[in-house]
Amino acid sequence: MPTLELKNVSYAYEKGKAVLQNVSGSLETGKMYAILGPSGSGKTTLLSLLGGLDVPTQGSVLFDGEDIAAKGLEHHRRNHISLIFQSYNLIDYMTPVENVRLTAKLDAAPILERLGLEQDEITRNVLKLSGGQQQRVAIARALASDAPVILADEPTGNLDADTAEEITAILKESAHAFGKCVVVVTHSGEVAKQADVVLEIKRGHLKEREM
Amino acid sequence: MSIFKRAFLYVTRKRGKTILLFAILLIMATLVLTGLSIWKASEATQLDLRQSLGGKFDVFVDWNNSPYVVKETVKEEYDEETGKASNGFIMYSTVQFTPENIAAIKGVPGVKYCSARQDNLLPFDGLSLFPGTISTDAKYQGYTKALGVCNTEDDELFTTGTLTLAEGRHITTDDTHVAIISQDLAERNELKIGDYLTAHSYSVEDQGFTGLEIRIQIIGLFTPHAVEQFGETVTTYDKIQNRVFVDLQSSKEFDGEEINYGFSALHVTIDDPQDMARVVAEVKALPGIDWKAFTVEMDNETYENAAAPLATLNELVVTLLVVIIVVSAIILALILTLWTKTRIHEIGVFLSVGIRKSAIIGQYLIEVLLIAVLAFGLSYFTSNAIAGQIGNHLLEQSMQTEPEDDNDVVAAAAVDVGADNLLQKPLPTENGIQVSVGLDNLAQLYLIGLAIVIVAVSTSSITVMRLKPREILSKMS
Numbered sequence: 001m002p003t004l005e006l007k008n009v010s011y012a013y014e015k016g017k018a019v020l021q022n023v024s025g026s027l028e029t030g031k032m033y034a035i036l037g038p039s040g041s042g043k044t045t046l047l048s049l050l051g052g053l054d055v056p057t058q059g060s061v062l063f064d065g066e067d068i069a070a071k072g073l074e075h076h077r078r079n080h081i082s083l084i085f086q087s088y089n090l091i092d093y094m095t096p097v098e099n100v101r102l103t104a105k106l107d108a109a110p111i112l113e114r115l116g117l118e119q120d121e122i123t124r125n126v127l128k129l130s131g132g133q134q135q136r137v138a139i140a141r142a143l144a145s146d147a148p149v150i151l152a153d154e155p156t157g158n159l160d161a162d163t164a165e166e167i168t169a170i171l172k173e174s175a176h177a178f179g180k181c182v183v184v185v186t187h188s189g190e191v192a193k194q195a196d197v198v199l200e201i202k203r204g205h206l207k208e209r210e211m
Numbered sequence: 212m213s214i215f216k217r218a219f220l221y222v223t224r225k226r227g228k229t230i231l232l233f234a235i236l237l238i239m240a241t242l243v244l245t246g247l248s249i250w251k252a253s254e255a256t257q258l259d260l261r262q263s264l265g266g267k268f269d270v271f272v273d274w275n276n277s278p279y280v281v282k283e284t285v286k287e288e289y290d291e292e293t294g295k296a297s298n299g300f301i302m303y304s305t306v307q308f309t310p311e312n313i314a315a316i317k318g319v320p321g322v323k324y325c326s327a328r329q330d331n332l333l334p335f336d337g338l339s340l341f342p343g344t345i346s347t348d349a350k351y352q353g354y355t356k357a358l359g360v361c362n363t364e365d366d367e368l369f370t371t372g373t374l375t376l377a378e379g380r381h382i383t384t385d386d387t388h389v390a391i392i393s394q395d396l397a398e399r400n401e402l403k404i405g406d407y408l409t410a411h412s413y414s415v416e417d418q419g420f421t422g423l424e425i426r427i428q429i430i431g432l433f434t435p436h437a438v439e440q441f442g443e444t445v446t447t448y449d450k451i452q453n454r455v456f457v458d459l460q461s462s463k464e465f466d467g468e469e470i471n472y473g474f475s476a477l478h479v480t481i482d483d484p485q486d487m488a489r490v491v492a493e494v495k496a497l498p499g500i501d502w503k504a505f506t507v508e509m510d511n512e513t514y515e516n517a518a519a520p521l522a523t524l525n526e527l528v529v530t531l532l533v534v535i536i537v538v539s540a541i542i543l544a545l546i547l548t549l550w551t552k553t554r555i556h557e558i559g560v561f562l563s564v565g566i567r568k569s570a571i572i573g574q575y576l577i578e579v580l581l582i583a584v585l586a587f588g589l590s591y592f593t594s595n596a597i598a599g600q601i602g603n604h605l606l607e608q609s610m611q612t613e614p615e616d617d618n619d620v621v622a623a624a625a626v627d628v629g630a631d632n633l634l635q636k637p638l639p640t641e642n643g644i645q646v647s648v649g650l651d652n653l654a655q656l657y658l659i660g661l662a663i664v665i666v667a668v669s670t671s672s673i674t675v676m677r678l679k680p681r682e683i684l685s686k687m688s
Contacts, residue, residue, distance in 0.1 A: 048681050051563070053562075053563065053679070053680045053681040054679065054680075054681040073680075074565055074567055075565075076565075077562070077563065077564070077565035077680075078564070078565025078566075079565070081565070082564070083563045083564070085563075089556065089559065089560045089563070090560070091557055091560060092557075093220055093221050093224035093225055094220055094224075098212070098220065101212050102212050102217075102561075102564060102566075103212075103564040103565065103566075104212075141564070145564065
């Protein structure tokens with residue numbers, strides 16, 4: 001059974017100006033998905049709908065066959081979804097380990113160490129870490145929440161090529177080793193190459209791209 | 212991570228904001244606590260004032276309107292000096308207060324004392340009096356005032372402390388043919404408790420002594436708190452040391468029991484001047500008193516004059532408190548609103564990880580409360596340091612705003628009655644009000660502060676909490 005399913009989803013910011021039109025598709029656990037598309041094509045909107053941050057103007061988003069609106073979007077976000085952002089979105093008055101513990105259902109420290117953060121780094125002020133380290137903390141927070149779906153919006157957008165490669169590898173490992181459904185919105189062809197499935201949004205429609 | 216842990220982390224890590232908020236809350240709490248303590252002190256002083264002053268009212272025969280007033284012509288009196296005879300008359304009421312009426316009035320809740328006197332001017336056999344400072348008619352030399360009472364303990368001269376029973380006991384309702392005289396008079400005449408005084412019955416109608424001898428036993432000696440000052444004018448019979456208190460029966464016998472079987476006037480002292488109307492109404496509703504014969508004159512002026520600055524202070528403090536509370540809530544709400552807008556990124560993160568909006572507002576509330584608990588606690592000391600000064604400054608302002616009416620304002624716990632200068636007790640307000648911050652005030656502050664914080668946090672969170680998570684995340688990016 002697919003984890004996340006889009007059923008005839010449409011979304012319009014203004015009447016008559018649809019960003020997504022009648023989009024359908026399914027996303028499974030254990031796979032990493034990349035969503036490509038030009039700026040303004042609706043990639044982030046799609047991610048918001050999958051993450052329960054917004055509701056479609058038409059159609060529905062299902063999790064394990066159940067409409068995510070049925071139990072409430074908050075419930076969906078709290079129990080099914082982890083979000084990773086381009087700007088990391090860490091809480092600035094918390095240390096890395098405290099950021100991870102924000103929603104942690106698993107022990108934070110081992111996950112942070114596995115993602116390459118040293119013991120002294122995980123108790124440091126989060127803003128004193130490098131961009132790559134901050135994104136690792138964000139991924140650790142996503143993994144520690146033990147949510148089955150990780151939604152990442154341009155997770156490598158602010159990182160150099162080497163760090164971006166490392167982060168992409170971690171995301172891929174999260175899908176394969178931890179059995180997560182990882183959905184990455186990206187402009188990067190390098191990131192897309194690492195994905196198991198590449199989806200492309202064109203003129204409001206979602207299509208799987210042959211790689 | 213729990214809501215409390217998040218709040219604690221914010222408060223301890225964002226020290227600049229914490230210190231600023233602490234300072235704001237400390238100032239707010241100090242002002243509120245100062246206001247509350249001044250209010251309490253003002254209320255306590257008013258209560259103290261009411262209890263010190265009491266209230267008074269007099270009930271007396273309505274000489275103009277009573278149907279029971281009788282006017283009788285009495286035997287002509289021949290004046291030896293002028294050689295002329297004068298037509299005299301007497302006025303009296305056939306309805307008078309009895310000791311039973313006095314007992315019933317004393318039983319009314321709120322009545323402290325109820326006293327009445329029959330005044331008699333008469334000589335006692337062989338009694339040497341202290342001379343007055345002004346001369347009287349030759350006829351009245353050797354005369355003094357004998358005051359017929361039911362109970363000397365309730366007499367205003369004793370209740371105000373003007374006279375003190377130095378030896379023996381008070382006259383009670385059950386006594387007959389007893390007297391209390393001054394210690395000075397007793398010493399002057401080598402009298403002691405148990406000795407007798409002798410007087411003679413006098414007929415008002417016949418204007419002469421009847422020949423009936425009345426012997427009264429001395430059962431007590433009093434000392435006056437003060438005697439008249441040098442240069443003060445007083446007749447022999449008005450001198451306080453010459454005063455003789457006797458029981459009602461003796462007093463009636465002095466008058467020949469023809470007219471005065473009771474009292475024409477009562478003096479009632481009540482515990483609380485605020486209860487004046489109720490007490491008077493209850494007295495008027497008592498059975499056994501014919502109110503066609505009497506009228507009531509209330510005297511609350513002393514209390515009202517003395518309490519007016521405190522009432523003004525009370526109004527001022529309540530107004531200030533309301534202003535402080537409202538302004539505090541507004542300032543706090545504005546500051547928190549500004550800060551909430553700077554925390555939009557954090558709100559977005561919390562919402563994206565599934566933390567409820569209510570939990571986010573709850574965290575903000577706990578953050579402010581954590582700081583407020585400390586600030587409110589410290590305000591106990593800051594308020595204690597300034598409350599007294601501010602309270603008395605406000606009281607002075609209140610006194611200055613009262614209309615000047617010095618002739619009528621008697622800053623005393625008793626008023627002058629007839630020739631008797633009653634003892635003047637200092638008023639509770641004369642040395643200012645005693646303001647101290649109590650734990651009850653602190654508890655009130657915590658309640659008021661909690662309300663202010665809840666209102667401010669709720670108001671400040673409205674704008675952000677109305678936004679959808681997506682909108683917040685858009686603002687973040």
